[in-house]
Amino acid sequence: MRVLSTILSVALATNAVSGSNWFSKAAYNKWHETELERWLSDHDIPYPTPADRKDLENLVQNNWDSYIVSPYKSWDTDKLTEYLKSKGVETKDAAASNKDALVSQVASTWYETEEKSQTAWSDVKEWILDTWTESALKAFADKHGIPVPQPRKRDTLLQQARSNYETVAKKAGEVASYPGDWLYETWSESDLKEWLDTHGFPAPQPSSRDKLIASVRRNSRLAYLKLQDQQASASASASAAYATLTDKLIDSWGESQLKEFCDKNSIRVPQGSKVNEIRALVRKHRAEILDDTLSASASSAFGAATSKAGNQFAKATDDATLAAQDAFNQAVGTWSDSRLKAYLDARGVPVPQGSKTDELRALVRRNSHKIATGYNAWTWDDLSFDKLKSYLANSGNDAAKKISESTSATREELVEAAQSAYSSASTAGGDSYASATSYLSEATQAAKDNVFDAWSESDIKAYLDSYGVVSSYVIYRPKYSY
Template sequence: MKFSLASMAVVALATQTATADWFGGSTARVAYNKWHETELERWLSDHNVPYPTPSDRKDLQNLVQKNWDSNVVQPYNSWDTNQLSSYLSSKGQQAKKGTEKNKDSLISQVQQYWHSTADQANEAAGDVKSYIFDSWTESQLKSFLDYHSIPNPSPRTRDSLLHTARSNYQSAATKAGETSAYPGDWLYSQWSDSDLKTWLDERGVPVPQPGNRDKLIASIRRNAYQASRSSQSTLSSVSASAASAQATLSDQLLNSWSDSKLKEWLDKAGVPRW
């Protein structure tokens, strides 16, 4: 009797902690087709792609399209050797001996562990709010909400702050009269230059020299999606470890309960007994 009730309780506990897939269902294979001319120019500048001025929108769009895959789908092509080695380390790998300074070899090694597909990268580009805040600290999220007069959620946790920032991102941009598909410096208006440099340093991204504010923010924009993926990967690893520990604890805890206590827990959880 106790075995079956405890098993039901463990299953119920697992069901209650299930989570949804991070990405939504929308697809934006050619997100830049909807970008404002200013955003097209900003993207080209961020990725060091020269463009003539003045340029009409079609010329700008064609330039973005020509450079899209190498900078968004396979951004590691433009990484330096330190970034490439850092990525391998984040995957629990070491650069092959003798290749630490060989960029082509490091790129080849990174490709073996690169799991972001073109569809995922393009989808994210079409919905910047789905990833742009992932690498922000709780304090930075709160500052964003306060600056744009967005009420803080209650209870105030990082998850609730993150959800509120995403939910109000478009309205904040609209109210400020700013573009939002590929956001400008306005998104980081609450960050000090030190905050910007710290974000880059913590992710092994070279701080541009000279490190003026525009270049610092451009570097963050270029690397924000990969930073989000790294955050999600770390979170998944931690969650898996926590789930494993929880399962062991749940088994030990629930098996120590009496039949009457197990019945009471199942009833409160709304779990039917069969």
């Protein structure tokens, strides 16, 4: 241990003298020469031609902090003051004339650390598309033949575009770490100018397509950071508005007060909505904003009953949605890691490597509103007793068929048999797998408007009890849609 400590001390001391990090994390260390040249060109930094890679890398290194880690050091006092105000930092008149004081304040409230900045530029695909409009993402997917499940919503488009980012670059024979013009092939000059205007960056004058792309690319990280900060601020503001909004207060409001609250908080109220329906809508949004509970959809099929919330939820039918949400929330708390991942996989939600159980549960709750775009063994858990027996009887699996013919088989046994049969079919592929997937598609399609209508009350209770959800209260059957 002492020898290792000595080696490290010598290495670090040598590093301090040489000024180069022997375990450097700089993103540009792995960039291609064309990427180094592109970065320098985007930032109007002259470089010799021809130049070897080491010369280019040194030029990027010498300018990296000024443009990437702490770009604010080159801002004027007005821009520095504007930034501080956006972060809620008051600036004194004396400080306005002292640029160094302003720079110091900005540094202490900057969006990210140097380490986070290096990490971000090491994996550009994780953020560079986030500031794109939905139409831009659709055009990118269509241009490169990226399949996007229906309905093609922004979240799904973004996830698919990210997943195929490097594949698209390779097909085009391009590099992807500091992307070239290939990334913006589907953008018109007006699209590029609109992006710059939207995110507060002046368009280059005189402008050309090349200069516009360079400006968008150069400012993409800062635009992403500003967007994230704005969203976090909006979320915090909304949370503050809802945090003091109790059920008692909601119940005390009249129709005009409820509508006024909805207008202020961008809650769309369908025309002709009754007072109780508006109250339920406010409660639903409160739950979503506070991440207190989440909507139960037909695809997850866990929201058909009241639960431990009991009397709080059972007071009126317009509270059945919240009751269902609570039941789903409790059910998720009992799931295994494999089930949590399967739920997310079926909805195209990326699962970060090394995610802990609590993190997976939080991710499931945040994405419970998303539509399932695929099937897995857990999907069988959501089908009725009769649907399960029907599948087992026609699955072509002898063991499954035998269980379907048993008059004493419980729903739990049917689910386990269906999961086992499906897993076998999935492994075998071919007609068996196609048949299983086709059956699932037909069964879930038929269940869209009446997920639990065909279930007996005892089946529903047994289903909830299997997740540790107390089902001793009145069972509502609200209709949900995908």
